[in-house]
Amino acid sequence: MKKILIVNRGEIAVRVVRACRDMGIPSAVVYSDADRASLHVLEADEAVRIGPAPALESYLNIDAVIAAAREVGADAIHPGYGFLAENWRFAKRCEDEGLTFIGPTSDALQLVADKIRSRETMLAQNVPIIPGMMSSGKDMKDYREKAAEMGYPVLVKASAGGGGKGMQIVREEEGLEAAIETSSRVAGSAFGDDTVYIEKLIERPRHIEFQILADMHGNCVHLFERECSIQRRHQKIVEESPSPVVGSELRAKMGATAILAAKACGYTNAGTVEFLLDEDGTSFYFLEVNARIQVEHPVTEMVTGVDLVRQQILIARGEKLEFTQGDLSQTGHAIECRIYAEDPKNNFLPSSGRISLFREPQGPGIRHDCGIYEGWEVPVHYDPILSKLIVHAEDRDAARARMKRALGDMSILGIATCLEYLWSIIDSEAYAAGETQTDFIEKHMSDWPTSTASDETEHLALIAAALSLSTESSTGGAVREKAPSPWDTLGSWRIGAGGGR
Amino acid sequence: MKKILIVNRGEIAVRVVRACRDMGIPSAVVYSDADRASLHVLEADEAVRIGPAPALESYLNIDAVIAAAREVGADAIHPGYGFLAENWRFAKRCEDEGLTFIGPTSDALQLVADKIRSRETMLAQNVPIIPGMMSSGKDMKDYREKAAEMGYPVLVKASAGGGGKGMQIVREEEGLEAAIETSSRVAGSAFGDDTVYIEKLIERPRHIEFQILADMHGNCVHLFERECSIQRRHQKIVEESPSPVVGSELRAKMGATAILAAKACGYTNAGTVEFLLDEDGTSFYFLEVNARIQVEHPVTEMVTGVDLVRQQILIARGEKLEFTQGDLSQTGHAIECRIYAEDPKNNFLPSSGRISLFREPQGPGIRHDCGIYEGWEVPVHYDPILSKLIVHAEDRDAARARMKRALGDMSILGIATCLEYLWSIIDSEAYAAGETQTDFIEKHMSDWPTSTASDETEHLALIAAALSLSTESSTGGAVREKAPSPWDTLGSWRIGAGGGR
């Protein structure tokens, strides 16, 4: 590859820039007018303005992306996640233009994007799928019969759906018709495809996904599971590997199934096969294939030592996988928390504005995949993910403790974030016990915030605020002064620090 | 353990504070008057002033340390590395006072500190040692006979020595007498013990060391090797694991020997058995036991996933090792560079002063064990180590590339550092080829700096300097302004960024 154009922004664009630099491959990023001073531009080798702030006119504008690739002389495109990452038409366009799309083929993308076709493909390979319809209903009577057959509660889903859009739980027959109509309407306006179907509802499941890597020579391995059950607004916020409930036998079985599923779709490059694991932890069902690098890929990197973005690039370059299934193992335990600009005290409403103070946690076993910096203005146009905090430790208890420490050591002032909320999740007894079913948030976090700060902590905050303001006013504003040299201050430290002891 | 007192400063004190916090154990640090605003104080739960700036009156003052432990109610002491870490009298004092010394027993410390007694102990266990004397010479004639017997070149060493102090290479008999006198005088004034002896000089060796962990129940494992051959002024600056030349057979043999050596000394807790490996890579010789956590311990942590400081604490608490030799493996490749405040263009003269700008490298596979921050004044009283940059990647080539990227992304302005020098080492063909014998610096770096910056890079620096200064003067000084919101600047970004494309 001569040069890779990265068609994304935020932490994942920064992640890919670094992977390219580590591999000695020149890279370029695109940016919208809202992102001239964003971190991915600052970190890039090259940066091309691609359009105005709205994503449809910039990061989602296929013509502009292709033109940018031509302008910088890129012969490959890394789409990151979101935006154009799983858009098969974009992948097809790259193929037609002779650009390497770093991801699966457009054919594989098109197949996995269609939930009904995916289910058919899996069924043909004996991959377990959730009991349900294999096509949309002929009419309302058909839906009613199918639902009665599988038994309530059922789930109405959009075939083209994603992110929970158009999904409706129906517990009794009388709600079915309204749910199908709503779901169909929402799917039509969101995805341009109003096809819906019905599945059996799996109650209190866990969301277990397997990372896979498949090269273009028929080799495919899995890199074990991630558990990503904790979600709010149908979006994951805490992920980990290994899962607290998957044993080695189940792991081997699900991993083999994931490889089978990927091969059935003709899947190449990095991908994720998502499963639901039932409440008992015995039966699992294929859910979908995520045809991209996932937000939560770092937890897999931490426990396996494999650099997934590097592998994506090697595979897209036509290379054979350097390892076999037997070479891979999980070491220790990793947890990821997603840091969003959102207010957990106000229905997770996103928050924008200037980051007035930013401190990253430091230390062994801590990785921070970050898309922000102090002084940066969080734009209102895009997904509110700011960064991802990942910890790795010897076991799950040590990883939990390290994550609590890391969250506590992190500061983002000026905008609302979910930092305190995440701390409470990791600190909770339910999380410690591994009770991480998908209903975690409603079941265990509904009364958050439970405790308020102690008087002592508030007093410390007030002391620091007063001292900080008094320094400012004595120097006439927040001027950065030259710190006194030790020779200047030796005397006063002595007086200051030694008095009482 | 109720509370751990950390008797150190800089990056290692910060490292231990974090380990304690990760384990839920309260900790306290000590600080001298020069360190009130140092990072280990800022990161600590509790901080006790221990004395004036000079180390002899603070970090080396045993009475003051014991008093500080009493003051904060600590029942255990972590000594870090350097200062009191290998002082058997201090360990003995802790034992007598009923404080847990997190390290080996004072008996083991006393044994390994004495090079001649160590050699005798190893010889008794058939651990290979460098051919040489087993005691100091009776007189000059005795030295001369022994030297002639083993053949020149030989090495005159101080029995109590360390850090190369008192070490003298003698290539011909006529230099022997002067070397022994100098060595004896230097050792006498540096260590209070003028005993010297002679060893055969191993030419162009590699410095290979094995990390070991031994609990108090007779279990001992090794965590594979580190190669630390690249040294300047007898101090390591680049370390890695695995070694580029140690194969699995040699690794198993040396590892078993390291365990044998540790057991022979009655060694417990974390320690390192140092070997010299000859130029052929076939014969190895016991050198010494480093009875502390090493500066370079992170490379072992990165490849094994074991948290060595945590293990130190668990062992000191009396727990059994949680793993056996068979549970341990090396994954990928890790490299560490030590960042010193020193000027490689001026004989590595240390540098002190205020850090006017500090930027840490970020991204996957990068760990920065750091003891500094922007605005901090580097004191003149202590070792000039600022931080350690550690990378982990899938293989040695990927680790080298990542280290180059990380070093290039790191900025420390205001003082001299060895960052550019380290970059040149990692970038060199000799390093890429794994030619990391102990003469690396003199052989491959003597003509540094070889290249000067291109005109283009200098022009970029000048452009940024001018723009930075012009911003300052237009606002009347380095005032931190509120960044304009995207709404304010949309128009100008559009004009600014879109014009030429």
Added chain:
Amino acid sequence: MEFEFTTDGEKRRVKTDARSPRTEVTIDGTSYDVDWARVRDGVISLVIDGRSHTVQVARRDGGVDVQLEGRQFSFGTGSRDDDSAVAAGASAGAGGTIKAPMPGNVVKVMVAEGDEVTVGTSLVVVEAMKMENEVKSPVDGVVKKVNVAAGDSVGTTEAMIEIEPAE
């Protein structure tokens, strides 16, 4: 020097002489013996009774944000910016003037001038960061003025809709 901070509607008086590295700070009558150092802009190191605390402080309009040990605080100050802070806080509550809950883009305006509305009537949909938010009427009344249209960018201070509340 004396400061007055407000937190959850309550006032706290903080008195300090910050000129020396060891100083007494008094909060509503409780005194602390504080050994302090300014680490950099916005970062203060406190050592009180042997306990070390590193505290982050950042100014904002009408107050300061403070973070320590994983907790975040927002204190109001009696500065000239206070008006805007009060106004922003009132955006949801105080009748007539309807502002956006966050900066964003107007996706849909669901009322026209002259429309009658009741508490909970959807007025405007504002989209920001891939999330749509319906802004609902906090009062019964009649729409007096509509200042925005679909596609407009809005901040949190300008009035999108003005409602004449019913008696």
Added chain:
Amino acid sequence: MEFEFTTDGEKRRVKTDARSPRTEVTIDGTSYDVDWARVRDGVISLVIDGRSHTVQVARRDGGVDVQLEGRQFSFGTGSRDDDSAVAAGASAGAGGTIKAPMPGNVVKVMVAEGDEVTVGTSLVVVEAMKMENEVKSPVDGVVKKVNVAAGDSVGTTEAMIEIEPAE
């Protein structure tokens, strides 16, 4: 605005109008079309001809330190601090006045007033950061004044020893 920087004894003239985010910068006649943004104090983002560079800049007495892409530069500026910079640079070379090469503690003074010294005579041992450094005479001459004693702390600006150079 025009700046003059010195580097390795050479002068560089840099002309810029920094008021707009897109500006022309001219260095000794070579012009660049620069799209720039100030990221934070001391961090400047440049996009020139599509290439993105993030550059760190920090002031020091008599100049600026600059770092980009792993390279470090030290430019002199024509500011009022220039004298001290010149003086510091001259500490080793210019005869009579002997200063410490770095701040530290005097371990040993090896000459007394009236002693004759030649180039290379050891004068003082200064210790800093666990490393001892012998300060040697750069000239032949006679020791005129000894201003330090063992145990003293020294900076890099004060004269430790003054030597009357021989003719």
